[in-house]
Amino acid sequence: MRARQFPGVRSNSLATRLFLSATAWVVVVLLITGVVLSSVYRSASERAFDRRLNLYLRTLIAEVTAPDEPADHQFQSLGEPLFDLPLSGWYWEIDRSDPDKKKETRASRSLWDNKLPKLEDQGIELSLSGVRVGYVDGPEGQTLRMVERPVDLGADGKFRVAVAGDASEIFDESRTFDYYLGGTFAALTIGLLFTTIFQVRFGLAPLKRISDAIADIRSGRAERLEGEFPVEIAPLARETNALIDANRDIVERARTHVGNLAHAVKTPLSVIINEASSHERDPFAVKMLEQAEMMRNQVAHHLERARMAARLTVVGTVTDVAPVVEALRRTMEKIHRDRDVAIDVDVSPAAKFCGERQDLEEMVGNLVDNACKWAHSRAFINVSVRPSSGAEPAMLRIIVDDNGQGLSDAERMQASQRGRRLDETKPGSGLGLSIVTDLAALYGGRLTLDTAPTGGLRAELLLPAV
Structure with missing residues (x-):
């Protein structure tokens, strides 16, 4: 919510601070001026009154000195x-x-x-x-x-x-002067305040336009600062656009380097694994195969983190959640067709993720895949939006439940550890929940594991929403 002091200005904005400081100075200056003028007028009235008294005094003294x-x-x-x-x-x-x-x-x-x-x-x-x-x-x-x-x-x-x-003549004149002086200064104060409001409201309007434009960029409604700005503000707009362009270039270069590194490292590892697999009876080859698999998992994990961190620097990406979840539901039902697992989906139409689609697919996909592996017959996906409150931003609340056997407290603590597999009979590398945890943290969210109402595991993912 935006609390407003006067139209178009936020309560904690520069415009409000300027308005309040200008108001305070106007009031203080006018009060001091009023006190000084009132004192000066009172002194002038007393001097005029004293001149009249002194005239009578000199006349009386003249009478006293003429006793005849x-x-x-x-x-x-x-x-x-x-x-x-x-x-x-x-x-x-x-x-x-x-x-x-x-x-x-x-x-x-x-x-x-x-x-x-x-x-x-x-x-x-x-x-x-x-x-x-x-x-x-x-x-x-x-x-x-x-x-x-x-x-x-x-x-x-x-x-x-x-x-x-x-x-009383002095007091009445001073009181009348103070009355008119107070009325004049009150009118002057109101005029100055309206003038200040006008200057702040319209003088800082270009800065507010830039602020709103940057908010649009962050929310994905725009890619650059557009429009004409005053000469004093135009350099700020140009530098901001240049920073956005440079940011995109850095991200693209990072993605390219990550892809090159993945290709350079994975190919030799694949050769080593293939060679070791051809000598399955050799203990040395078995050990080499085991270590190579661990290396490939570690490389995949860290390359994935680098790729995720690079994507997160892209400004203004927004993803509709409903199409992503529906596509994952169809895909996972096909993948786990042999286990006959049904997936129920309940997604708020207003749910939008402040991030890239492929990251959302990766996080939710890992959770749904994990639920389907452990479910007896059914998995559940629920997506809602937690509105912003005070300093807390709006968040997506993605819940994935299954009706499997669930995990104990100790097992839930181990489940999100990198490469940790609780059941070696299930396919996978043990990196799924670890990747979800790391990627959610990079977005400012979190993953928590608990017991589902259906008896299985509940994975609750909080992510930034728009």
């Missing part, structure tokens, strides 16, 4: 009605801070007999401009932005002048 002004005209030049509205959130306060003089406080009407906290008491130090700035709690629980400055008038005394304004 009539009392009813003092502090009238601020021009802010909120200083007269009770508990409005806008306040000013002037304290005489001389230690040797009577404490005296003047405040705006809006304070309504309340007092402003002192920034000095909260540990806020004077800035280079000689003022203290910070947030304090107001009379009605408001959060106030406050500016405070000590004023020394010499003989006229020392004063603390403070002006505070409702900080």
Whole structure:
């Protein structure tokens, strides 16, 4: 099964990794940018608010330094009605801070007999401009932005002048800015993600085409990479086709060498065996004949393995199983006609072997021939497909049963050993099951022997399926 993150892209593909990494970077960059912009705007709002407070502060200081002004005209030049509205959130306060003089406080009407906290008491130090700035709690629980400055008038005394304004203006503006900033960045993020998906989806499409084409080659649906590819991908397609061609050439050369070696070795062995057979009474000739037969069996076995390994390097070979099994059934019934052995066949129509026909014929043929030799009257062939699950690929399950006497556990262990014959009265070289085991292993499969439900031997062969 192919899990998909978005259309046309596998969950573990390069496209998905690029998409996820691009998404992560977009989100991280936008988050950092949003935090920085929000902080900058908040600082700008505070500076603008502080300029307004400092304007009121300088006006109050000017009033303090002009004590000759009539009392009813003092502090009238601020021009802010909120200083007269009770508990409005806008306040000013002037304290005489001389230690040797009577404490005296003047405040705006809006304070309504309340007092402003002192920034000095909260540990806020004077800035280079000689003022203290910070947030304090107001009379009605408001959060106030406050500016405070000590004023020394010499003989006229020392004063603390403070002006505070409702900080909700700063917070509301910052919140509104964050709202619009978040909406803008959300829209930008969605746009960038769709752009990334588009680029990944269509920009990596040629690589996916190559991947699908290689899968078709492996499954036998194609022999080469066909079609037009972008300039950046075309060299990869050319080199892949060249590799496939070189692979086929190597296989053909290997087959030729195997055939030549078989001819070169088997002919002298046949001469030796014929010469030894003509002197059957000579003990030396008998021994020579025995060893020559062993040599021929060993040569046949290893040449067969070399031939099988060479064929396995061919890419994209698929074999229908049903015709092979049916042909073997007819052949084996003719070969074992004198024993009157019937062969029952049950093959799934969807069964396809990922390999060459002659290899399948050799493996199944050896198993069926062995079953017919040992069966009392009947052999059974069952072929099914085990579907893929997770990391496990699809496999062919070929079962060959007989109703013979079967084998013990120890005999089953010996049966697949090379050249091992459990009954010398039966024809054969003892290489059949060994060849099946080796060939199945080369294909990534396996052969197991067990007891059949009919009482005889069960041979179960697992091979790669398409």
